[in-house]
Amino acid sequence: MRRVFGLLGRYPVITATVLIGAAVLILESSGQAQTARWIATVYVSVVVVWTLVGMIRDVLRGHVGLDVLAVVAMVATLAVGEYIAALIIVLMLSGGEALEDYAGRRAKRELTALLDRAPQTAHVVRRVGDDEQVRDVPADEVQVGDELLVRPAEVVPVDGTLLTEEGSFDESSITGESLPVTRHAGQEVLSGAVNGSRAVHVRAVKRSADSQFQQIVGLVRDAQESRAPVVRLADRFAVPFTAISLVIAGAAWGLSGDSTRFAEVLVLATPCPLLIAAPVAFLGGLSRAAKAGIIVKGGSVIEQLARVKSAAFDKTGTLTQGHPVLVGVAPAPGFDADEVLALAASAEQYSSHVLADGIRRAAHDRGIALRPAAEAHEAATNGVTAQIEGRAVVVGKPSYVASLAPDTTRAPLRPGQAAAYVAVDGHFAGVLVLADDARPESRAVVTWLRAHGVERVAMLTGDAAPTADAIAAEVGITDVHAELLPAEKVHLASLMRPRPVLMVGDGVNDAPVLAAADIGIAMGAKGSTAAGDAADAVILKDSLAKVAEAVHIGRHTLRVAFTAIWIGIGLSIGLMLVATTGVIPAVVGALVQELVDLTTILYALRALGGERFALDGAGSAGSPGPARVPDGEVPAQRAHAAE
Template sequence: MNKIRTFLVKYPIVAATIVVLATVLMLEGAGQYAIGRWIATIYVVGIIVWTAIGMIRDILRGHFGLDILAVVAMAAATWVGEYIAALIIVLMLSGGEALEDYAASRATKDLDALLKRAPQTAHRLSSDAPNATVTDLPVDEVVAGDLLLIKPAEVVPVDGVLLSAEAVFDESSLTGESLPVTHTAGERILSGALNSEQAVHLRATADAASSQYQQIIALVQEAESAKAPTVRIADRFAVPFTIVSLAIAGIAWWLSGDPVRFAEVLVLATPCPLLIAAPVAFMGGMSASARGGIIVKGGATLEALAKANSIAFDKTGTLSHGEPELIRAITANGTDEDELLRLAASAEQYSSHVLAAGVIDAARARGLALSPGTDAQEIATNGVSATVDGRRVVVGKLAFVQAVDPAAEAVPLEPGQTSVAIAIDGRFAGTLLLADALRDNAPATVDALRKLGLSEIAMLSGDNQQTADALASQAGISTVHGALLPQDKVRLVSEMPGPTIMVGDGVNDAPVLAAADVGIAMGARGATAASESADVVIVRDDISRAARAVEIGKHTYGVALQAIWIGIILSLGLMLIAAFGLIPAVIGALTQELVDLAAILYALRALSGGRSKLPTDAAAASRAQSPAPSRAS
């Protein structure tokens, strides 16, 4: 009963129509035909006026929709005395909103699941002592440095560092890894991970807004609020469908000489399949994407993915793992190798680029003690400078270091290698050679994109041309542009045949992600700026998800169009039958409900996202997360 009461309160027109229809039927059963006819007529006329006012407002705003068919059908049925059929049309139209809401809830179940799973409360400990007090507080009030208790079967509320000796987490919602992952003390734990059966302690390293899962939630909320391009799709069919429907009804009236025939045809021409099926399909596509670790910000993005002709990739952290390893240190001007690496790593502590992480990891692996720096400054796309132990250290691209010492020299690179130049106290001190491996499934992903119909695939990299060429060759990409600045990437993407897709990560990719028709951000590493600029965010560290996004876009757009055509073809077929007087108005109005249901059920096929055979990179997905890059890559 409560559900029925909630339904009737939420949809008052449906409730009123049911009451009126039941009243009219009871009056007819009692032989009070005239009273029933007047009640139905007055009610339907009121609905016609209310609908017509909204229709006129839309027309004045330049939007010719499908309401005219509904208005004419109700008016015609009332005029010829088919008031029961007119009431059924009203019930069908008002019930269409409820039907759409139900279908939408089915279509967005995976998006809603992410929202409902978001933790609302955190448990803050007063200290790390055994008798510490626990205070519950809203997750938004947690700040970096707080000591938190994560109870069994609870979702980690913010990013943090594990303090307990060992803990097991389910990270499937973040990485796609289905098996539980064991972490030890000192390892980073991302918000959104599900704790197992043992309570653990965590030191927060970020507030809620800056944490991984909360950023995913923000993206999901943005996706749910984005308007799908269903109005445009419906508009493509609105005028011709209206004209054809009125023409069939008019010809049937003219040939038969019976105005009832006009009403019998139009009750089958109601536009619910056009208005509901497409939105349901797009919401289903967004839900299928979320289930696969892909957040799509609106139906318009799915349509653009479906129609894309070209795609460009960033290199480091996108086609490659973004985890470069030191291959060799080449010293110059008498610099000691360990000192070169130590000072470079000390300066790189103030950079968020993946190359910086590789340099720091290499120094620590050698047991070198890093020193704090002062006057640190990172120049986006170039490098970083800092004063370390009283010495001015400049680390970055060769051109960046040559601005300090023109004598800095390039070193020969083997395929897949990149270099980091270093100057100390204004003098060239040497070069570090690093290599970043191509993702295992990158070649298969590129091949899949070609099979999906993308005519041009390119790599746009800030790295040197030789390194970019080597990695692109391994990936199967022939169009390669290296040594690019962010503005160069924007220009090159604009010159590609559209609609265009750009896949990247890091702050320096934000401009080109925003400039492309569809920007896809590899957001698993917390690349906030890139994620905000992008239309699609991949929350699992897997490049094949870019191809999967295109695949889902094509499937969803196809299902939306097919659902519309199913509704149109069934309606036209039934209208032609009704034109010969074979379908009474009341039966026709009820039959149209089945047409609506058929179109909507077909639209829900978008929930599957299509059957995918794309390669995944499970090893990358389960790899520990690291900061997002910001220097050119």
């Protein structure tokens, strides 16, 4: 009963219309038809005035909508004495809001599921001697370094590292991976992951607000609150549909000489299918994308994805796996290979570039201890400088290092390899050679995009030309722009034709071009927060195939939205033509229009499903691992170095 009253309170116009409709029917059945007519007329007139006020406000904002048809239909039915039909039109319009609300909640199920699962409480462990004390605190009060207890089936509250020897976690709500993953002591555990069947201990490495799941929740809220292109879709049909409806109704009146015929036609021309079906379809598309591990920031992005004609990709971490492996160290005369690696890795502690991670891992694998820096500074996309044990160490691009160490000489590289140049105290110290393989699915993604209407595919990268060319050839891209600064990427993306242009990247230096492109997609599984904030969509699973799937979902959603609109228009016009003969009374027509609404809404919900996406050939484009080069040697092909 409480739920019923809650629904009635949520939709007061529906409640009032039902009550007045019941009173009108009772009065009419008791012989008080005149009183019933006056009550209905006054109530419908109030609704008409209220609707007109809203229409005037919309017109002043430059928006001409479809409510004019509903207003004309209500006025016409009152004018010819069909006051019950007028009440049904009011009920239909207000009921459309309830139907849209229900369908919207159904379509947003995956989005709201993420919000509902946001962790609220954390179990903080305090150790006093051999005793272990557990205290519950709000998740947003957890501090970096806190030890947390995560019980079976609980959600991990913040990003952390696993202290327990082993644990199993369900990360499906974060990465889209359906199977549980096993983590070992020292490995990262993401917030939002659901713990398995045993309690584990985790060391917090981020606060709640900075953790992966809370960032995803923020993106979801943005997606829910954004204005979808639904109104624009409806507006495209508003004027012609209104004109056609009025022409049909006017012709019926003129040919028959019966003004009632005008009202009988217009009750079948109410705009609910156009106003409701499209929003439901776009919400369904957003929900389907979220379920696939793609957070899309609004319905307008869905529409743009459906229309994409050009695509541009960053290289490192996007088309490639983003795990560069050190394959050789070529020290300059007077320097030792291990010493060069130790100084470079120590300086790279202060860099966020993907090559820096490969250099640090190589030092760790060789048992080389990293040294602290008295001072460090990173020049974005160029390199890093650091004062280490009184020595000035520079690691980065050859041009950057050469500007500080004029004796720098470039190293020959094999295709697909990158190099970090090192200078110490103003003298060239050597080259670190790394290799980063293409993702196994990259070629299949490029092939799929071309096969599905994307006319131009390009690579925009800051890496050196030979390295970029080698990866581009491997994945099937011929339009390559290398050695770009972030501003140059933005400029080239703005010049790309045809449009809309899709840009895919993962790093901090990709944030400007992701924001500038028509559609920016960030590889958020490993990418930076800056890239995710700047992008229009974020891929939560570390797979480039999700880019093609996002385009697939966008096209399916837009197709469903347009089809639903055309179903509503087609049924309405067909019924209006039948009504010109006078065989559909106004009351019956108003009820039939409700069935048209229901039909279009049910069809619009097809955006939640559709054909299962499959990337033909994904995984077939893998390449062998990087060849290791002995220290002191470099490969025999001349090339520039990557950043």
